[in-house]
Amino acid sequence: MLRNLNAFTLLLCVCINSVGCGGGGGDAPKTVPATGTxxxxxxxxxxxxxxxxxxxGKVATGETDSEGRFTLMTNTPGDGAVxxxxxxxxxxxxxVQEAMPGMDGYxxxxxxxxxxxxxxxxKSGLTATVDADPAKNDFKFELTSK
Incomplete structure (x- = not known):
């Protein structure tokens, strides 16, 4: 399970890094705001x-706050999704762990x-359709512990 979680985290990092930091030049895809809970x-x-x-195309990512809310980004923080x-x-x-595997404190x-x-x-069964109308892009995902 840890291997799968680490693989997902690595994939997510690769996807985020592929977005780049170029400031959303002329070739950046057009996005619309998208949020969720x-x-x-x-x-x-x-x-x-x-x-x-x-x-x-490009992956859109977000991070939940203490209320479970997230805002998606594709090219720049908060720009949404295609x-x-x-x-x-x-x-x-x-x-972040203070020590590496095999070391005290890990x-x-x-x-x-x-x-x-x-x-x-x-496998998640979770899907979303991002619409050109930002008012339709507030997604709610209910996960279960089992």
Whole structure:
């Protein structure tokens, strides 16, 4: 399970890095604002990473706050997502460990506080369609712990 979570985190980092830091030049895709809320068993949950994975194109990502709210970004913080359909995954944001594996002080991350399937966009069952009208782009995802 840790291997899958680490693989997802690595994939998410690669996707975010592929966005680049060029300031959204002329070739950046047009985005529309998109937000949402994630709850687990009815309770909002913070410190979660959300990834909207398109069939092609750039990934949109966000991070939940203590109220479970997130704002997506594709090119620059808060710019939203490209219009289209996405499969969605959610993963806990791992706290930085003070020591490396095998060293004193290392703590193995525990399982996510929800069903493992939600960490894989192909298995999560979560989908979203980003509309050209930003008013239609407030997504609600209810995850379960089992």
């Amino acid at each position: 994630i709850t687990v068993d009815g309770r909002p949950m913070g410190k979660l990473s959300v990834a909207f994975m398109p069939t092609q 219009v289209g359909t996405y499969s969605v995954s959610v993963a806990p944001i791992l706290e 703590k193995k991350p525990g399982p996510p506080p929800f069903a493992k399937k939600f960490t894989d966009h192909k």
